[in-house]
Amino acid sequence: MAPRRGAKPKFLLDEGLPRKSSFPTLNEYCSVKHINHDYHLSGAKDRQVYELALRDGRLLVTLNTKDFTPLLSENRPSIISLTPNISNTKADQKILSLAKRLRESEFLGQHFTITS
Numbered sequence: 001m002a003p004r005r006g007a008k009p010k011f012l013l014d015e016g017l018p019r020k021s022s023f024p025t026l027n028e029y030c031s032v033k034h035i036n037h038d039y040h041l042s043g044a045k046d047r048q049v050y051e052l053a054l055r056d057g058r059l060l061v062t063l064n065t066k067d068f069t070p071l072l073s074e075n076r077p078s079i080i081s082l083t084p085n086i087s088n089t090k091a092d093q094k095i096l097s098l099a100k101r102l103r104e105s106e107f108l109g110q111h112f113t114i115t116s
Helices: 024-029 046-056 065-071 088-101
Strands: 011-013 032-034 059-062 079-082 111-114
Touching: 011 046, 024 088, 046 059, 046 065, 059 065, 065 079, 065 111, 079 088, 088 111
Parallel strands: 011 032, 011 059, 059 079, 079 111
Antiparallel strands: none
């Protein structure tokens, strides 16, 4: 019998990012939700977005690093920062690559930066 794989991470896309359909391979691999299109929380405060990520056990993907990193701590959802000039295709590939190598211990308290 093959060893059981660890849990797959779940992601929450912040408001500045396109719909989850713009990240097809990531969306196929694991659960991806968008703050506007799935939760209908357009204009939500950063703290509210981060609390939702915590409540639902999702890593936060954002372009807005400076406002979210002060909220990060050891027992709170990890944050993935994308550089503004990254294409959706490249972001999809790179977030998926990160998702596949993340250990469950890295779902919390970490800050990852993805560049083009």
